[in-house]
Amino acid sequence: MAAHLAALDSTASHRPGYVPAPIAMRGAAKVIALTGTRAPEADPFETMAETQAVGRDQMLFSEGDAARHVYRVVSGTVRLCKLLPDGRRQIIGFLQHGDMMGLSLAQNYLYSAEAVTSAVLQRIPRSRFEALMDEQPALARRLLSLTATELVAAQDQMVLLGRKTAVERVATFLLRLAARTIGGGRRVQLPMSRADIADHLGLTTETVSRAFTKLKTSGMIRLLDGHLVELTDREGLAAAAECA
Amino acid sequence: MAAHLAALDSTASHRPGYVPAPIAMRGAAKVIALTGTRAPEADPFETMAETQAVGRDQMLFSEGDAARHVYRVVSGTVRLCKLLPDGRRQIIGFLQHGDMMGLSLAQNYLYSAEAVTSAVLQRIPRSRFEALMDEQPALARRLLSLTATELVAAQDQMVLLGRKTAVERVATFLLRLAARTIGGGRRVQLPMSRADIADHLGLTTETVSRAFTKLKTSGMIRLLDGHLVELTDREGLAAAAECA
DNA sequence: CGGGTCCTTGACCCCCCTCAAGGTCTGTGG
DNA sequence: CCACAGACCTTGAGGGGGGTCAAGGACCCG
Numbered sequence: 001m002a003a004h005l006a007a008l009d010s011t012a013s014h015r016p017g018y019v020p021a022p023i024a025m026r027g028a029a030k031v032i033a034l035t036g037t038r039a040p041e042a043d044p045f046e047t048m049a050e051t052q053a054v055g056r057d058q059m060l061f062s063e064g065d066a067a068r069h070v071y072r073v074v075s076g077t078v079r080l081c082k083l084l085p086d087g088r089r090q091i092i093g094f095l096q097h098g099d100m101m102g103l104s105l106a107q108n109y110l111y112s113a114e115a116v117t118s119a120v121l122q123r124i125p126r127s128r129f130e131a132l133m134d135e136q137p138a139l140a141r142r143l144l145s146l147t148a149t150e151l152v153a154a155q156d157q158m159v160l161l162g163r164k165t166a167v168e169r170v171a172t173f174l175l176r177l178a179a180r181t182i183g184g185g186r187r188v189q190l191p192m193s194r195a196d197i198a199d200h201l202g203l204t205t206e207t208v209s210r211a212f213t214k215l216k217t218s219g220m221i222r223l224l225d226g227h228l229v230e231l232t233d234r235e236g237l238a239a240a241a242e243c244a
Numbered sequence: 245m246a247a248h249l250a251a252l253d254s255t256a257s258h259r260p261g262y263v264p265a266p267i268a269m270r271g272a273a274k275v276i277a278l279t280g281t282r283a284p285e286a287d288p289f290e291t292m293a294e295t296q297a298v299g300r301d302q303m304l305f306s307e308g309d310a311a312r313h314v315y316r317v318v319s320g321t322v323r324l325c326k327l328l329p330d331g332r333r334q335i336i337g338f339l340q341h342g343d344m345m346g347l348s349l350a351q352n353y354l355y356s357a358e359a360v361t362s363a364v365l366q367r368i369p370r371s372r373f374e375a376l377m378d379e380q381p382a383l384a385r386r387l388l389s390l391t392a393t394e395l396v397a398a399q400d401q402m403v404l405l406g407r408k409t410a411v412e413r414v415a416t417f418l419l420r421l422a423a424r425t426i427g428g429g430r431r432v433q434l435p436m437s438r439a440d441i442a443d444h445l446g447l448t449t450e451t452v453s454r455a456f457t458k459l460k461t462s463g464m465i466r467l468l469d470g471h472l473v474e475l476t477d478r479e480g481l482a483a484a485a486e487c488a
Numbered sequence: 489c490g491g492g493t494c495c496t497t498g499a500c501c502c503c504c505c506t507c508a509a510g511g512t513c514t515g516t517g518g
Numbered sequence: 519c520c521a522c523a524g525a526c527c528t529t530g531a532g533g534g535g536g537g538t539c540a541a542g543g544a545c546c547c548g
Contacts, residue, residue: 084403084408084487085486086486088407090403092402104395110396110399111399141377141384143388144388145349147391147392148349151348151391152348154395155326155398158334158336158398158402159326159328159334161402162445163328163332165503193527194527194528200406206507206527207504209527209529210528210529213528226512226513226526242328242329243328243329409535409536410535410536437493439494450536453495453497454496457497470544470545
């Protein structure tokens with residue numbers, strides 16, 4: 001999954017095999033303890049973040065809004081969307097525990113952010129965040145690392161959108177989700193709708209649904225219910241995905 | 245154009261209206277003077293870069309190679325490619341004067357780099373580059389800024405690949421090229437082949453060619469020759485591009 | 489002037505989109 | 519616990535945009 005800005009956790013969350021901490025404190029208006037501590041400078045979200053809870057489909061900010069905050073997702077799933085004037089939508093990425101957004105340097109947000117499920121986020125005013133980067137040189141380097149990782153994910157998504165077939169796209173998507181799931185993820189939760197998946201993969205809901213059916217029929221996945229998939233043939237899926 | 249990592253010039257080259265310096269010293273094995281000087285720390289490419297000249301279609305490095313250098317394009321055009329196992333190709337971006345590549349933090353390059361035209365580049369060993377970032381905190385912040393700009397371009401490209409029609413893609417591509425051209429660019433050079441454009445826009449050469457013909461027929465462009473286009477109706481093009 | 493590469497155009501086909509209908513799941517209220 | 523409404527998902531039938539295959543034209547360079 002093309003998480004927008006990968007985790008700022010001290011643990012290198014973009015490393016393959018990363019296991020997010022179990023979701024706790026749903027809705028709690030309190031600072032979240034991070035796994036692992038880092039010697040010199042503290043995680044800014046640990047010390048100075050506000051917590052914000054949002055309901056399903058609620059909008060956090062809209063494309064074009066003044067970019068006031070930098071966010072990090074604590075729990076739940078968030079989608080980042082860009083719209084064409086006539087309403088066509090592209091979902092840039094889905095964010096989960098630990099992912100960040102709003103880090104672009106533009107004055108305004110360049111995409112909208114909406115809650116896919118009810119979610120909890122932390123946020124820091126951008127002005128304060130930028131001041132922090134002046135004080136803590138290591139912070140800029142850590143963000144550079146995260147942003148570079150995001151860029152790599154974006155490039156993979158370009159290959160997917162530019163050159164892969166519908167089944168390949170869906171297979172790739174499932175494998176990406178699995179890679180972000182606890183234990184490597186034989187079972188994968190799909191918190192988002194088929195329409196969201198379609199707008200992420202450059203397809204329509206119908207085509208996504210048909211691709212799921214094909215993968216099911218060929219024995220690579222089982223649909224436990226509409227939003228929980230079991231990957232029964234990981235190698236077959238990887239072959240169907242033509243690599244990640 | 246989705247330049248991979250925008251300029252490290254002291255002049256903020258990702259600002260709209262940026263005018264690259266005229267190409268000079270083609271093939272010269274000497275350090276290139278930069279426009280503008282910056283007070284505290286020097287541009288690393290100014291002081292410690294090797295210069296490398298490559299011929300048309302020559303490969304600079306290949307996907308998977310050990311990432312030894314960070315590059316900056318001095319003159320010419322470079323394409324960054326990703327390949328699927330069966331040979332399908334996606335061009336991540338075209339690089340021109342001032343653009344950087346090789347900054348990802350991975351141990352290996354994640355795409356190939358090839359000269360579209362004969363080109364001149366500067367390069368710095370990654371190890372030295374990273375040491376520099378430790379010494380000069382401002383460098384990391386500048387790179388963060390450049391990488392974030394790249395990420396924005398990548399997101400625009402996702403919208404293009406996921407949701408735009410063939411004509412919209414080509415119109416968008418022409419406007420992006422024009423935005424990077426001297427004087428805003430009523431006339432735009434296309435150094436790359438139709439096949440390159442196709443692999444950048446997620447199309448085939450034939451479809452790209454037909455899209456050019458449609459834009460020509462509807463009076464928005466004139467093909468002065470296969471590789472030089474005049475944008476005769478900028479607003480019409482922008483409408484045909486559906487923004488971006 | 490000749491050969492090769494690249495570009496354009498045409499004819500045809502297929503994958504995915506569109507439109508439509510029916511099925512499934514979920515949450516809510518009785 | 520069940521009934522029901524609504525949203526979501528799946529499946530089918532048909533159509534279209536762009537891919538594929540093929541041929542001819544333009545350009546480049548020796």
